[in-house]
Amino acid sequence: MPVVYSLGLFIAILFIVSLLIYIVATGSHRLSWSLLTNFPSSNPREAGMLPAIYGTLWTVGLSTLMSFPLGIATAIYLNEYSGMEKLRSFLQINLNSLAGVPSVIFGVVGLGFLSYTLGLGRSILVGAILLAFLTLPLVTVSALEALKAVPDDLRFGGYALGATRWEVIKSIVLPRALPMMLTGSILAISRAMGEAAPILVISGLLFIREVPASPLDRFTVMPLLLYNWISRPQLEFRELASAGIIVLLLMLILLNAVAIYLRYRLSRRR
């Protein structure tokens, strides 16, 4: 059996590595500062991804601000407060189904409800709300796991000193669970950065010539721009797309590095 497992792992790694090699081989010579600082253009030599980078940072940043507190609060409620076991398992099943909903459905609902009914338009705000809901189950489930990993001994120790439930959560449970929560949340953010489908529904394949200035502006994100470039007939645009993928990957790696660093710092903190 171990042979089969390692074979599976080997195939998976082979697949990823060959993709990476292909992308680096086709895109690395197109990497340049102008790729980061220029606006999209019909001329592949001048085309850059500045508005898409801004759009990604805006939407992912805002969605994190929404999903992180909400997800952790949900997890705290589910694990520390809700006394009724049945309610808890019911909510948890719903949470997991939410994680299983195809992301394009989120886009359609968002367009109908947020953009049209609430009149928020095809804005960054709507994109951020969608990404927040998309990543909420991930954030919540990982926060829940982190809370479950805190031994009950510690909680009882706090209660035995006359601490209230909130004091136990705030001073003992959360500091202990935070590093693990953070790791899960960064994974969720990474997923949000790569999402194209729901954003496509909201923003369309937009050719943006301006950097978005407020959450109510129209926007595009990196995966959409890459999608746009890949689907063009010119070889140069496809090379440009590979270069863009490298940029996106580097951003994800950077994000994960930050997560690892933060976890290291927090878990050593007294």
Added chain:
Amino acid sequence: MMGHEVLEQEFKLAEELGKVRDEIHIKVEELSVYYRKRLAISNINIEFLKNKITAIIGPSGCGKSTLLRSINRMNDLIPDAIVKGRVYLDGVNIYDKSVDPVAVRAVVGMVFQKPNPFPMSIYDNVAFGVKINGLTRNREELDRMVEDALRKAALWDEVKDRLDAHAYELSGGQQQRLCIARALAINPKVLLLDEPTMSLDPVSTAKIEELLYKLKSELTIIIVTHNMLQAARVSDYTAVMMPNEKMVGTLIEYGPTKEVFTNPRDKRTEAYISGKVG
């Protein structure tokens, strides 16, 4: 001959006086605890004396810990646990509707089987209870209280130079003494210990037993233990619990430790102490 009789009289008088001086600190009346509707301990009646060490012994599953947790309302934290009966602490029924369980736990400290220091520094572990109970806002006062508690727990000399070190850097025995210091820092009236030396080596165990002996002038101590020798060594009074035929914990014997060990009234106690049961 005459002299001897007089002396005997004196001893008896002293004993009587001693009995009068012994003050009831905790009185448990008709206490029953259910876990998920299953009866765990039934109809316990017992009085714990002030400034004495009482040991609760008995085989596994006899409800020793359940009884202990009823005294600081820790059973409230276990889902589906129901407590019936009354526990008077200094004459106040801690199960009265008007009593806040959080306030009870600030007066009745507890030390657990496994050392469970909080994931923070040695200093912060001891200061935690002082802070949340709002005992002081003054930094120097807090320093003094932390030092005091660590001294009482016989840990000060070992940690005074590294109060900022993480509590997990301490050995198991030191961690358990830190937990005792943490409990002492808020000046409880009662200290409950649930098999506190179970995971410790003999040297650490001896240190903690010695410590309890010193502490009893300030506190009422109730200790649950599996170790009968420990009960014989440290306690003034011993309560023996035993599951009945329905596996419900009951109190079968209670008295001065010496009497319980040398001249038990219940045959089951004798069997348990001599190692035939449990």
